[in-house]
Amino acid sequence: MAFNPVTQILILLSLMPSTYDVFLSFRGEDTRRNFTDHLYKALSREGIPTFRDDDGIRRGENIESEINKAIQETKLSIIVFSKKYASSRWCLDELAMIMERRTVGHIVFPVFYDVDPSEVGTQTGRYGEEFAKHEIHFKDRVEGWRKALKEVAYMEGMVLEDGYESKFIESIVKEIADKLNFSLPHAPPSSLPLSAALRPPSYFLGLLREWRRSFFQTSSLFLFFLSPL
Numbered sequence: 117m118a119f120n121p122v123t124q125i126l127i128l129l130s131l132m133p134s135t136y137d138v139f140l141s142f143r144g145e146d147t148r149r150n151f152t153d154h155l156y157k158a159l160s161r162e163g164i165p166t167f168r169d170d171d172g173i174r175r176g177e178n179i180e181s182e183i184n185k186a187i188q189e190t191k192l193s194i195i196v197f198s199k200k201y202a203s204s205r206w207c208l209d210e211l212a213m214i215m216e217r218r219t220v221g222h223i224v225f226p227v228f229y230d231v232d233p234s235e236v237g238t239q240t241g242r243y244g245e246e247f248a249k250h251e252i253h254f255k256d257r258v259e260g261w262r263k264a265l266k267e268v269a270y271m272e273g274m275v276l277e278d279g280y281e282s283k284f285i286e287s288i289v290k291e292i293a294d295k296l297n298f299s300l301p302h303a304p305p306s307s308l309p310l311s312a313a314l315r316p317p318s319y320f321l322g323l324l325r326e327w328r329r330s331f332f333q334t335s336s337l338f339l340f341f342l343s344p345l
């Protein structure tokens with residue numbers, strides 16, 4: 117069976133390994149559509165391959181080992197602490213897994229979005245309320261979660277204060293690029309066609325991955341291309 121050229125390219129693309137540098141942990145309900153989405157886009161634009169895990173759209177039994185694998189394959193985790201982060205046991209489990217990886221050199225970068233790091237570290241305020249509930253339902257896990265939160269709250273990270281969100285995202289991306297030894301292009305004006313040549317190869321890989329991801333989500337289109345000419 118012969119495939120048309122478009123199909124051949126698609127098959128090659130689907131065989132390209134997906135490797136990520138950054139694992140992005142966040143509370144879907146709080147920031148899926150706004151902050152985390154903007155952060156994810158900004159990282160992708162700079163060619164930093166990022167895996168985002170949405171606690172709100174989890175399915176399947178072995179999700180825990182899948183997540184663990186994804187964390188293991190990345191070098192750095194960004195954790196977006198938002199108001200309801202602590203209400204999700206998935207988020208808390210994920211945080212505990214991430215903190216465990218620090219012993220083997222995994223970099224952890226907390227972002228405090230509209231929450232005070234001390235509220236996170238001492239589990240007071242909203243975090244305190246959620247933990248009061250967890251004490252009842254997840255008695256055996258709470259201790260580990262508290263320990264992880266206490267540790268992460270005092271690590272180097274970024275706190276959104278009164279500033280503008282876009283600037284905040286810009287500085288996060290810069291920090292992450294530094295930590296990963298990524299050399300960001302020195303902001304050539306994007307209207308200049310020449311600027312493309314100044315981009316690091318990872319930038320194009322990032323674009324390719326992003327394109328592939330959105331493409332394969334539309335699987336009916338994929339089936340259409342798969343039918344030989």
Ligand SMILES: *[C@@H]1O[C@H](CO)[C@@H](O)[C@H](O)[C@H]1NC(C)=O
Binds near residue numbers: 149151
């Ligand atoms: C972000 O979106 C969530 C719902 O998707 C909403 O509850 C929240 O208020 C939004 N945050 C901001 C800063 O607009």
Ligand SMILES: *[C@@H]1O[C@H](CO)[C@@H](O)[C@H](O)[C@H]1NC(C)=O
Binds near residue numbers: 191295296297
């Ligand atoms: C970045 O470079 C420094 C110094 O060369 C090195 O110690 C560090 O491990 C590198 N970080 C990553 C994530 O590769």
